[in-house]
Amino acid sequence: MNVKDYMHTLGAAARAAARAIARAETRQKNQALLAMAAAIRRESAALLAANARDLAAARAAGLDAALLDRLAIDARAVDAMAEGLEQIAALGDPVGEISDLKYRPSGIQVGKMRVPLGVIGIIYEARPNVTADAAGLCLKSGNAAILRGGSEAAHSNQAIAACVREGLAAAGLPETVVQVVETTDRAAVGELITMKDFVDVIVPRGGKGLIERVTAEARVPVIKHLHGNCHVYVDDRADIAKAVRIVENAKTQRYGTCNTAESLLVARAIAPQALPPIGAMLAAKGVEMRGCPETLAILRAAPVAQERLRAATEADWSEEYLGPIIAVKVVADLDAAIAHINTHGSQHTDAIVTEDYGRARRFLREVDSASVMVNASTRFADGFEYGLGAEIGISTDKIHARGPVGLEGLTSQKWIVLGDGHVRG
Amino acid sequence: MNVKDYMHTLGAAARAAARAIARAETRQKNQALLAMAAAIRRESAALLAANARDLAAARAAGLDAALLDRLAIDARAVDAMAEGLEQIAALGDPVGEISDLKYRPSGIQVGKMRVPLGVIGIIYEARPNVTADAAGLCLKSGNAAILRGGSEAAHSNQAIAACVREGLAAAGLPETVVQVVETTDRAAVGELITMKDFVDVIVPRGGKGLIERVTAEARVPVIKHLHGNCHVYVDDRADIAKAVRIVENAKTQRYGTCNTAESLLVARAIAPQALPPIGAMLAAKGVEMRGCPETLAILRAAPVAQERLRAATEADWSEEYLGPIIAVKVVADLDAAIAHINTHGSQHTDAIVTEDYGRARRFLREVDSASVMVNASTRFADGFEYGLGAEIGISTDKIHARGPVGLEGLTSQKWIVLGDGHVRG
Numbered sequence: 060m061n062v063k064d065y066m067h068t069l070g071a072a073a074r075a076a077a078r079a080i081a082r083a084e085t086r087q088k089n090q091a092l093l094a095m096a097a098a099i100r101r102e103s104a105a106l107l108a109a110n111a112r113d114l115a116a117a118r119a120a121g122l123d124a125a126l127l128d129r130l131a132i133d134a135r136a137v138d139a140m141a142e143g144l145e146q147i148a149a150l151g152d153p154v155g156e157i158s159d160l161k162y163r164p165s166g167i168q169v170g171k172m173r174v175p176l177g178v179i180g181i182i183y184e185a186r187p188n189v190t191a192d193a194a195g196l197c198l199k200s201g202n203a204a205i206l207r208g209g210s211e212a213a214h215s216n217q218a219i220a221a222c223v224r225e226g227l228a229a230a231g232l233p234e235t236v237v238q239v240v241e242t243t244d245r246a247a248v249g250e251l252i253t254m255k256d257f258v259d260v261i262v263p264r265g266g267k268g269l270i271e272r273v274t275a276e277a278r279v280p281v282i283k284h285l286h287g288n289c290h291v292y293v294d295d296r297a298d299i300a301k302a303v304r305i306v307e308n309a310k311t312q313r314y315g316t317c318n319t320a321e322s323l324l325v326a327r328a329i330a331p332q333a334l335p336p337i338g339a340m341l342a343a344k345g346v347e348m349r350g351c352p353e354t355l356a357i358l359r360a361a362p363v364a365q366e367r368l369r370a371a372t373e374a375d376w377s378e379e380y381l382g383p384i385i386a387v388k389v390v391a392d393l394d395a396a397i398a399h400i401n402t403h404g405s406q407h408t409d410a411i412v413t414e415d416y417g418r419a420r421r422f423l424r425e426v427d428s429a430s431v432m433v434n435a436s437t438r439f440a441d442g443f444e445y446g447l448g449a450e451i452g453i454s455t456d457k458i459h460a461r462g463p464v465g466l467e468g469l470t471s472q473k474w475i476v477l478g479d480g481h482v483r484g
Numbered sequence: 485m486n487v488k489d490y491m492h493t494l495g496a497a498a499r500a501a502a503r504a505i506a507r508a509e510t511r512q513k514n515q516a517l518l519a520m521a522a523a524i525r526r527e528s529a530a531l532l533a534a535n536a537r538d539l540a541a542a543r544a545a546g547l548d549a550a551l552l553d554r555l556a557i558d559a560r561a562v563d564a565m566a567e568g569l570e571q572i573a574a575l576g577d578p579v580g581e582i583s584d585l586k587y588r589p590s591g592i593q594v595g596k597m598r599v600p601l602g603v604i605g606i607i608y609e610a611r612p613n614v615t616a617d618a619a620g621l622c623l624k625s626g627n628a629a630i631l632r633g634g635s636e637a638a639h640s641n642q643a644i645a646a647c648v649r650e651g652l653a654a655a656g657l658p659e660t661v662v663q664v665v666e667t668t669d670r671a672a673v674g675e676l677i678t679m680k681d682f683v684d685v686i687v688p689r690g691g692k693g694l695i696e697r698v699t700a701e702a703r704v705p706v707i708k709h710l711h712g713n714c715h716v717y718v719d720d721r722a723d724i725a726k727a728v729r730i731v732e733n734a735k736t737q738r739y740g741t742c743n744t745a746e747s748l749l750v751a752r753a754i755a756p757q758a759l760p761p762i763g764a765m766l767a768a769k770g771v772e773m774r775g776c777p778e779t780l781a782i783l784r785a786a787p788v789a790q791e792r793l794r795a796a797t798e799a800d801w802s803e804e805y806l807g808p809i810i811a812v813k814v815v816a817d818l819d820a821a822i823a824h825i826n827t828h829g830s831q832h833t834d835a836i837v838t839e840d841y842g843r844a845r846r847f848l849r850e851v852d853s854a855s856v857m858v859n860a861s862t863r864f865a866d867g868f869e870y871g872l873g874a875e876i877g878i879s880t881d882k883i884h885a886r887g888p889v890g891l892e893g894l895t896s897q898k899w900i901v902l903g904d905g906h907v908r909g
Contacts, residue, residue, distance in 0.1 A: 078826065082850050155849060161871070167860050169870050172848065176882050259882055280705070280883045301905035308907030401503065410901075423597065423900050424580060425507050435592050435903030444908065445594050445899065446586070457601050457684055458705040459884040462899040474870065474887045475848050476835075478860030480726035482733030483869065 062242060066250035069205055070257025072235040073178040077203035080236045081175045085152040087230050092148035092195055095226030096141040099191065102222055103137045109218035110187060117185075117211050130185045130212055140191040140219070143449075147195040150448040153466045154201040157475065165484070168477040173470050175201030177259035180251045181451075182273055184265040185209030190219045193262075194237040196451050198227075200469035203236050205258065207251055209265075210243035217241065252277040262464075264452055267379075282460050282468065284453045286379045287317030287407040289437040292396040292422070293337070294413035295328035301434060302412040303336050308436040309410065311344045315381050317453060318408050318430075318440040322376065322386045324396045327353070330389045335361035338387075342367040346383045349375045353389035376403040393418050397425050404428060406455050408440040408462075429455055429462035487667060491675035494630055495682025497660040498603040502628035505661045506600045510577040512655050517573035517620055520651030521566040524616065527647055528562045534643035535612060542610075542636045555610045555637055565616040565644070568874075569651075572620040575873040578891045579626040582900065590909070593902040598895050600626030602684035605676045606876075607698055609690040610634030615644040618689075619662040621876050623652075625894035628661050630683065632676055634690075635668035642666065677702040687889075689877055692804075707885050707893065709878045711804045712742030712832040714862040717821040717847070719838035720751035724758050726859055727837040731762050733861040734835065736769045740806050742878060743833050743855075743865040747801065747811045749821045752778070755814045760786035763812075767792040771808045774800045778814035801828040818843050822850050829853060831880050833865040833887075854880055854887035 060068070080088070099106065110132045117127055132140075153173050160170030179202045181193045190208055197204035208216045220239035227234050240247050252261050252273055261281045263273040270283050291309050293302045309320035325333055334357045341348055342364040349371040350358060358368055375386040376399070390396045400409050410432035411422040419433045430440040440463065442450025447465030454460045460468035485493070505513075524531065535557045542552055557565075578598050585595030604627045606618045615633055622629035633641045645664035652659050665672050677686050677698055686706045688698040695708050716734050718727045734745035750758055759782045766773055767789040774796040775783060783793055800811040801824070815821045825834050835857035836847040844858045855865040865888065867875025872890030879885045885893035 078850075078852075081852070082846075163869065163871055165864070165869060167864055167869075169864075172856075174849075174852070177852070280881075298905065304905055304907055312908060421507075424599075425503075427503075427506070427599070427602070428898065430899040430901060431597075432901035433903065434905050435901045436907040438908040439590065439592055439594075439901055439903075439906070440899070444588065444590060444592075446588055456705075457896045461896055471882045471886055473853065474855040474865070476855060476857040476860045476864055478858065478864075480723065480729055480859050481864070482729055482861045483737060483863040 062244050062246040063250055065242060066247055066254060067257070069238050069240065070178070070254050073203040073205050073238060074257050076233045076235040077175070077177045079233050080198065080203055081154070081201045083201070083232060087232065088152070088199055089148040091198060091226045091230035091232055092144045094229035095191070095195070095223050096144040098222035098225045099137060099141040099144070099219065102218070103134060106137050106215065106218045107132065107134065109214040112214045113212050122211065126185055126211065130187070132187055132215065136188060140188050143192055144195045147199050147449055150199065150466060152199065153470050165481060166478065167481050170475050171472040172475050173467070174473050176469055176471055178203045178205065178257060179469060180205045180207070180258045180261045180279070182207045182248055182251065182261065182263045182265070182269065183209065184269060185211040187212050187215035187219060189264060190216045190239065191223070193451065194223045196449055196466060196469060198236060200466045202469055205238050205240065205251060207240040207248055213243055248273070249276065252279055255279055262452055280459070282452065282454050282464060283456060284317065285455050286405050287319070288321045288377060288379050288403065288405040289318055289407055290322045290324055290400050290404055290409040291320045291437065292324040292400070292409070292411045293326060293329060293333050294393060294411055294415065294418050295326035296415035296418060297329060297333065297412040298414055299329070299333050299336060302333055303340055305410065305412055305434070305436050306337050307340055307344070309438055310341065310346060310385050312438050314383055316438070318437050319381070320385065320437050321378060321380050322388070322403070324388050324390050324399060325354070326393070326396070327389050327391055330354070330357055334358055335363065338363040341385065344383070346385055348385055348387050350387040351389055354387045379405070393421060397422065401427050407453065408432065408437045410435060410437050429453070487669050487671040488675055490667060491672055491679060492682070494663050494665065495603070495679050498628040498630050498663060499682050501658045501660040502600070502602045504658050505623065505628055506579070506626045508626070508657060512657065513577070513624055514573040516623060516651045516655035516657055517569045519654035520616070520620070520648050521569040523647035523650045524562060524566040524569070524644065527643070528559060531562050531640065531643045532557065532559065534639040537639045538637050547636065551610055551636065555612070557612055557640065561613060565613050568617050569620045572624050572874055575624065575891060577624065578895050590906060591903065592906050595900050596897040597900050598892070599898050601894060601896055603628045603630065603682060604894060605630045605632070605683045605686045605704070607632045607673055607676065607686065607688045607690070607694065608634065609694060610636040612637045612640035612644060614689060615641045615664065616648070618876065619648045621874055621891060621894060623661060625891045627894055630663050630665065630676060632665040632673055638668055673698070674701065677704055680704055687877055705884070707877065707879050707889060708881060709742065710880050711830050712744070713746045713802060713804050713828065713830040714743055714832055715747045715749055715825050715829055715834040716745045716862065717749040717825070717834070717836045718751060718754060718758050719818060719836055719840060719843050720753035721840035721843060722754060722758065722837040723839055724754070724761060727758055728761050728765055730835065730837055730859070730861050732765055732769070734863055735766065735771060735810050737863050739808055741863070743862050744806070745810065745862050746803060746805055747813070747828070749813050749815050749824060750779070751818070751821070752814050752816055755779070755782055759783055760788065763788040766810065769808070771810055773810055773812050775812040776814055779812045804830070818846060822847065826852050832878065833857065833862045835860060835862050854878070
């Protein structure tokens with residue numbers, strides 16, 4: 060079978076399975092999730108053996124250390140996959156929730172019911188844990204899933220897929236509710252993101268290159284997270300101690316995450332007081348600062364390790380470093396900060412540090428990002444921190460899901476109308 | 485200037501205007517809406533004169549009667565445009581509404597704020613009233629708009645646009661909040677639906693041809709309403725008098741609307757009792773019935789005007805007639821009805837007539853349409869009937885807005901986080 064026919068076969072099976080999973084009871088979905096978790100724990104040795112085959116092939120092919128690191132799983136990672144599925148089982152079921160049911164003057168009752176999206180295609184890189192995680196989230200939200208993981212993880216993914224299928228079967232659900240693409244032909248991705256009759260939404264998970272390619276070529280709606288150039292703006296009415304603490308956490312708690320701060324803006328009136336302690340903290344943590352001329356002038360006169368200072372170029376204001384580097388700019392005031400963020404930011408997560416009520420209120424309203432924060436670290440932008448219980452990704456789109464996407468982001472709402480023979484006048 | 489440069493100029497102006505309108509106060513937006521309405525009333529004669537020029541050109545070009553009918557406005561239509569804007573001014577402002585603000589275990593407060601989408605592109609046919617209506621809805625929901633109406637209505641649209649600009653200026657808002665494309669070059673549409681940097685969402689309003697073309701070529705998200713093949717399913721536990729009344733209203737109240745029923749399904753066990761009175765009613769209203777063999781067998785033996793009966797072909801199950809024709813099929817039971825609707829329907833609006841609690845509950849959950857109804861006419865699927873106060877269209881998509889789209893459908897929600905120096909542990 061050629062790739063197109065193969066993908067269409069998966070698509071047709073997913074469409075049929077979507078109807079079954081959409082009407083499945085919560086108990087049955089939870090039973091499947093727990094059975095998947097049990098199979099993963101039981102098959103731990105087999106999963107590790109499959110992963111070892113993938114790792115050996117990747118090493119033989121000379122793939123880089125970062126890829127090998129993402130690809131590798133150990134007994135603890137297997138356990139975490141099973142636990143993740145158990146946690147999803149413990150979450151509330153979003154499907155079927157009815158809200159806003161009200162009587163209208165015509166006598167009908169109108170409300171909304173939360174429903175699955177249908178078939179979700181997930182495209183991801185060589186991270187085997189995503190296979191279990193995505194399968195669980197799609198299943199619980201009543202969707203069928205077609206999973207296409209990085210080809211380097213093919214053996215690992217198929218071993219996990221077997222556990223997923225076992226769990227579905229144990230609960231009496233069609234095994235086609237979750238299908239893992241078996242071919243490593245890259246044309247499979249092209250089919251997946253264009254077969255509108257079979258796929259309702261695509262969620263790409265991975266680096267910017269993957270997401271840009273998927274977005275450019277998709278003919279199916281995409282819930283995407285492009286990149287995170289998150290800002291902390293230190294307003295001139297900031298509490299400097301809080302500013303130091305928030306910048307430290309936002310920049311240095313983890314360098315590689317999308318909600319890490321990549322840009323620091325400081326109001327001109329407070330820069331001489333705020334920049335030296337922030338700069339000293341960052342330098343001590345080994346963070347390179349790429350500053351505007353005003354920033355450099357202040358920091359060069361301060362007790363800050365001078366080898367951490369560089370002059371920023373225009374490109375720095377849009378950069379996602381994912382490492383121990385931060386762009387630093389002195390801005391005139393709140394208006395300049397908001398304009399800078401809305402121009403150079405990635406609409407992911409941005410924070411203001413201020414004790415001023417009016418400034419906080421304006422920043423919240425006017426910064427056009429998925430998460431906007433006052434006196435809190437950008438690192439809080441996360442499905443678990445927000446109380447979603449799970450997260451399939453962080454959307455930087457404005458349509459449909461925005462920010463951290465949990466089970467609800469994988470659903471839609473339809474209108475329901477209840478009458479008793481009512482007709483329109 | 486070529487079309488591409490012209491459209492990019494509009495786009496850049498819209499992007500800048502979107503920031504201004506996003507932070508405008510409710511009072512200011514309402515002031516603009518009321519000033520637009522006043523200008524339209526005052527300029528009634530000028531609008532009618534502009535419309536007369538369009539009509540003369542359309543007649544000279546030999547355009548068909550349906551297009552001339554949509555294109556024509558009279559003094560009453562001008563008044564209705566102004567009233568529409570006044571009604572939008574009276575609606576609540578969705579922008580800035582904060583919901584679900586809760587404390588999390590970390591100490592931060594997390595909630596959602598409703599925000600405009602940004603720049604909305606509206607593409608519509610030669611219906612001048614859409615210009616005022618779309619301008620008002622986009623403005624009130626805090627969005628900038630680029631409107632591209634049918635070229636046959638060019639003079640009418642520019643005359644209305646002048647009133648819209650006057651209203652914006654009177655409220656101190658940039659005139660570029662609403663821009664009406666001046667060129668009639670069709671390449672302008674191609675630019676509008678692909679300039680991702682300047683446009684956040686496209687709303688096509690018009691016939692199936694227009695919407696299919698826009699959807700196929702757009703690189704910007706589209707809120708679309710493709711077509712309406714709405715079903716009424718008469719369950720074997722239906723009250724037949726209610727069934728007759730609902731089918732009459734759903735099919736015959738207006739033939740040309742997307743929420744009109746185009747297909748009637750009847751459970752086999754009740755067909756001998758239900759079909760004759762429904763068939764007699766439809767025949768008396770002059771509606772042609774295209775029936776399956778079982779339907780025809782029952783209706784040929786009943787006191788129903790026989791010249792209204794035709795044999796249905798497979799194509800009839802998917803047809804949107806927009807006229808006095810209905811497809812009629814006898815189905816085995818609820819499962820067959822749901823399967824038929826989910827296969828042949830257009831995910832717009834479908835209704836069951838039943839007195840059975842369990843059947844109603846299953847139909848509500850399992851029919852995968854934007855509006856699902858029990859014992860009510862499909863004609864209720866409408867923004868005003870649902871209490872939205874206004875409607876820019878009816879979406880048959882699942883992502884983002886579904887069903888009737890009012891002001892809320894033109895907004896998104898961002899996350900807000902309030903802390904007091906909180907950092908992630």
